[in-house]
Amino acid sequence: xxxxxxxxxxxIKAKVSKVLDKAEDPGETxxxxxxxxxxxxxxxxxxxxxxxxxxxxxxxxSEKLExxxxxxxxxxxxxxxxxxxxxxxxxxxxxNVAQTELQSFDTQVAELEGQQQKLTDSEAKLxxxxxxxxxxxxxxxxxxxAAEAQVRISEAATGVGEEMADVGLAxxxxxxxxxxxxxxxxxxxxxxxxGTFDDLTTLGDGNDDIDRQLAxxxxxxxxxxxxxxxxxxxxxxxPAGEIExxxxxxx
Amino acid sequence: xIVRISSENQYRLDDDVIDRVNELDNAAVAAVDxxxxxxxxxxxxxxxxxxxxxxxxxxxxxxxxxDVILPPDDLSFEEAGEEFTGEGLIPD
Numbered sequence: 632x633x634x635x636x637x638x639x640x641x642x643i644k645a646k647v648s649k650v651l652d653k654a655e656d657p658g659e660t661x662x663x664x665x666x667x668x669x670x671x672x673x674x675x676x677x678x679x680x681x682x683x684x685x686x687x688x689x690x691x692x693s694e695k696l697e698x699x700x701x702x703x704x705x706x707x708x709x710x711x712x713x714x715x716x717x718x719x720x721x722x723x724x725x726x727n728v729a730q731t732e733l734q735s736f737d738t739q740v741a742e743l744e745g746q747q748q749k750l751t752d753s754e755a756k757l758x759x760x761x762x763x764x765x766x767x768x769x770x771x772x773x774x775x776x777a778a779e780a781q782v783r784i785s786e787a788a789t790g791v792g793e794e795m796a797d798v799g800l801a802x803x804x805x806x807x808x809x810x811x812x813x814x815x816x817x818x819x820x821x822x823x824x825x826g827t828f829d830d831l832t833t834l835g836d837g838n839d840d841i842d843r844q845l846a847x848x849x850x851x852x853x854x855x856x857x858x859x860x861x862x863x864x865x866x867x868x869x870p871a872g873e874i875e876x877x878x879x880x881x882x
Numbered sequence: 883x884i885v886r887i888s889s890e891n892q893y894r895l896d897d898d899v900i901d902r903v904n905e906l907d908n909a910a911v912a913a914v915d916x917x918x919x920x921x922x923x924x925x926x927x928x929x930x931x932x933x934x935x936x937x938x939x940x941x942x943x944x945x946x947x948x949d950v951i952l953p954p955d956d957l958s959f960e961e962a963g964e965e966f967t968g969e970g971l972i973p974d
Contacts, residue, residue: 640948640949640950640951643951647947745956749889749890753889755942756891756942759941759942759943760942760943760944760945762943763943763944763945764945767945786945786947787945789945789947790944790945790946790947791945793886793947793948793951797886797888797889797951798889800888800889800954801888801889801954804889804954804956
């Protein structure tokens with residue numbers, strides 16, 4: 632069968648035979664294969680631990696962003712209550728960026744969760760196959776001549792090798808995903824470090840680079856909606872348009 | 883015939899099922915060539931569903947090698963394209 636499966640099969644078989652070719656005589660193949668299998672299982676365990684660590688880091692990042700959203704919302708409310716619409720808009724724009732990031736974080740954390748589950752399942756399968764191989768190699772050692780043993784060991788080792796190659800692929804995909812997310816998390820941290828989510832009292836005139844980026848990123852309509860809602864809540868029946876920047880709100 | 887769905891499981895399939903698997907596989911490949919994202923996803927999903935429903939899962943301690951290896955279910959349209967042009971899912 633060519634198509635989608637063709638290349639996968641070819642590459643995995645090539646990987647398996649590369650492992651098997653390294654050992655020549657049956658005894659060596661047995662020991663070498665078994666040793667390789669145990670090493671591989673150890674790597675899977677390490678890989679799962681790395682995915683878990685990456686996930687935890689992202690969850691912490693996500694919590695921080697949630698706090699930022701609450702803080703910025705409060706600050707926007709305060710600014711608006713003081714009649715500073717400009718500052719309120721700034722805060723809401725930043726809140727919007729944080730919220731957008733938060734959503735994408737949550738999706739990615741869920742994806743990592745899925746990868747972790749797959750890897751855990753794969754590890755259990757690989758462990759079962761290695762155990763079966765261990766049992767089989769004792770039988771082969773006891774019952775077969777060298778030439779026959781070679782064939783039977785190759786068969787058994789191919790089954791384990793295929794599982795190893797498959798776990799390797801799952802691992803690679805999980806690691807790639809984790810790398811993407813690490814880069815994203817680093818980008819958010821950079822934004823934070825640059826003062827994006829700092830106290831709004833330290834804001835400049837709104838013309839620095841981060842502000843321009845923020846303006847591009849944030850959706851104006853979401854900010855407008857937020858503004859209207861806050862004005863309505865604060866104004867308690869007063870028409871929203873009456874609060875002007877810099878003016879004291881009328882009682 | 884033994885078919886593996888990558889990062890999932892191995893299944894034993896009857897020959898008549900293999901023919902249907904092959905048809906869906908060809909349709910998925912044709913969709914990738916035609917740049918038809920929707921058709922690729924539909925055929926690929928059907929392909930995996932067919933293997934899961936019609937196949938008998940191999941025991942975890944079964945050491946049989948697979949005759950066919952299918953990509954994982956989270957294969958993206960872009961990755962499917964790379965299967966034919968680039969390095970594929972597994973770098974050599």
